[in-house]
Amino acid sequence: xxxxxxxxxxxxxxxxxxxxxxxxxxxxxxxxxxxxxxxxxxxxxxxxxxxxxxxxxxxxxxxxxxxxxxxxxxxxxxxxxxxxxxxxxxxxxxxxxxxxxxxxxxxxxxxxxxxxxxxxxxxxxxxxxxxxxxxxxxxxxxxxxxxxxxxxxxxxxxxxxxxxxxxxxxxxxxxxxxxxxxxxxxxxxxxxxxxxxxxxxxxxxxxxxxxxxxxxxxxxxxxxxxxxxxxxxxxx
Amino acid sequence: xxxxxxxxxxxxxxxxxxxxxxxxxxxxxxxxxxxxxxxxxxxxxxxxxxxxxxxxxxxxxxxxxxxxxxxxxxxxxxxxxxxxxxxxxxxxxxxxxxxxxxxxxxxxxxxxxxxxxxxxxxxxxxxxxxxxxxxxxxxxxxx
Numbered sequence: 469x470x471x472x473x474x475x476x477x478x479x480x481x482x483x484x485x486x487x488x489x490x491x492x493x494x495x496x497x498x499x500x501x502x503x504x505x506x507x508x509x510x511x512x513x514x515x516x517x518x519x520x521x522x523x524x525x526x527x528x529x530x531x532x533x534x535x536x537x538x539x540x541x542x543x544x545x546x547x548x549x550x551x552x553x554x555x556x557x558x559x560x561x562x563x564x565x566x567x568x569x570x571x572x573x574x575x576x577x578x579x580x581x582x583x584x585x586x587x588x589x590x591x592x593x594x595x596x597x598x599x600x601x602x603x604x605x606x607x608x609x610x611x612x613x614x615x616x617x618x619x620x621x622x623x624x625x626x627x628x629x630x631x632x633x634x635x636x637x638x639x640x641x642x643x644x645x646x647x648x649x650x651x652x653x654x655x656x657x658x659x660x661x662x663x664x665x666x667x668x669x670x671x672x673x674x675x676x677x678x679x680x681x682x683x684x685x686x687x688x689x690x691x692x693x694x695x696x697x698x699x700x701x702x703x704x
Numbered sequence: 705x706x707x708x709x710x711x712x713x714x715x716x717x718x719x720x721x722x723x724x725x726x727x728x729x730x731x732x733x734x735x736x737x738x739x740x741x742x743x744x745x746x747x748x749x750x751x752x753x754x755x756x757x758x759x760x761x762x763x764x765x766x767x768x769x770x771x772x773x774x775x776x777x778x779x780x781x782x783x784x785x786x787x788x789x790x791x792x793x794x795x796x797x798x799x800x801x802x803x804x805x806x807x808x809x810x811x812x813x814x815x816x817x818x819x820x821x822x823x824x825x826x827x828x829x830x831x832x833x834x835x836x837x838x839x840x841x842x843x844x845x846x847x
Contacts, residue, residue: 512728519731524738531739535746555760562757573750581746583776594807594828597816604808611805618776625774634761635768640777646790647798665763 517702522592526695529585529617532578533684536620539575540677543568547627549673551666554629579621586617598701606694609687616684623676629669637664637672775839782838800831 498504546565548557561568590610593599599607626637641664645655660667725731758771773781784793803810811824818825 512732513726515724516727516731517724519734521734521738523731524735527735528739528742531742532746535743551763552760558757562755569754570750573753573755574746576755577746577749577753580775581742585742591832594825595818597818597821599808600811600814600816601808607808608805611807615801621776622774628757629761630758631761631765631768632758632771633774634763635771636774636777638768639773640780643780643784643790643794646794648791648795651794663763 514699516700519700522588523700525585525589525592529582529589530688532582532585533688535578536575536582537681539571539578542571543575544677547673549627549670551629551669554627554666554669558628579624583617583621586614590614593701596701602698603694603701606691606698609691609694613684613687613691616680616687619680620676620684623672623680626664626669626672627676634664637668641668779835779838782841783834 495504543561546557546561546568548554558572561572563569593607593610622640626633641655641658644658645651647654656662658668658671659665660671780793780797783796784790787793787796807824807828811821813821815821
């Protein structure tokens with residue numbers, strides 16, 4: 469720390485305490501380099517139109533995504549995506565791992581909550597007509613996010629490798645195969661073969677923990693950047 | 705915070721007063737409260753309704769009797785029951801999904817009032833009603 473940074477009335481001890489504190493050690497260098505205060509002030513003081521509680525569902529969906537990510541990472545410590553280990557590890561999680569049942573249940577309910585929050589958010593945007601220019605691209609990105617959320621539920625359901633999950637996966641992958649021309653190829657890609665087997669679990673696991681989250685984060689960044697640029701839509 | 709925003713805005717506009725306000729603190733705190741409410745609901749649901757674990761899957765089993773369909777699939781199952789042909793059902797769903805994504809291209813009227821967008825609003829709201837109805841109606845139990 470140079471003498472220039474010291475306040476005229478401050479002692480060396482006071483400067484040292486400030487430097488080793490959170491304010492000095494983390495905030496100070498950041499502030500000097502990227503002006504955190506200016507960025508935060510610009511974000512927090514940005515004028516927005518009068519909003520209602522319905523405007524909160526986008527934020528709720530994002531928070532539930534973060535909860536999904538956090539609990540999902542905890543579940544990954546125990547889970548093995550193979551037949552029959554998938555079901556055994558879930559049994560271990562639900563019965564023996566500390567708070568395993570709780571994190572698994574939170575992961576499940578937060579998934580449903582996220583789908584619900586995204587649906588209400590979409591409905592609000594539709595009713596307000598906020599999908600029209602200049603927010604048309606954001607509607608397209610948002611609707612892709614809606615389908616990605618559904619993709620999380622579809623792929624995550626098979627991972628515990630239960631009877632119901634197995635037959636649901638059989639049903640919907642078979643349903644997809646009915647699509648003309650490319651349906652069968654899509655089914656083979658999803659299942660990793662003609663039938664739903666251990667390799668399907670591995671594929672769904674990769675989609676669930678890597679493919680879909682990567683796409684989700686990418687689209688969310690663009691979605692938020694456009695909201696930031698254009699602002700919240702005016703009330704009707 | 706409970707006042708209806710568009711009414712407040714009109715009232716303020718009539719008086720020539722400010723129609724916008726900074727993101728912080730009002731909207732920020734509102735979103736924060738909504739988020740905390742959502743977290744509380746998730747935590748309570750998780751504590752009260754632990755997730756049951758079904759029997760292990762058996763790929764050699766020939767029957768799906770007694771298993772439960774994933775809730776998100778219920779609209780597609782119900783639509784399949786109504787349309788009867790699976791290939792037509794999957795094409796219909798793909799068409800709906802495409803129209804949903806491309807909505808801003810279909811509706812370029814520039815009208816924001818839902819009454820003036822009836823051509824788009826009625827099918828969309830009917831589709832949403834069908835989704836809600838199928839989710840609530842079907843138990844999803846097979847066999």
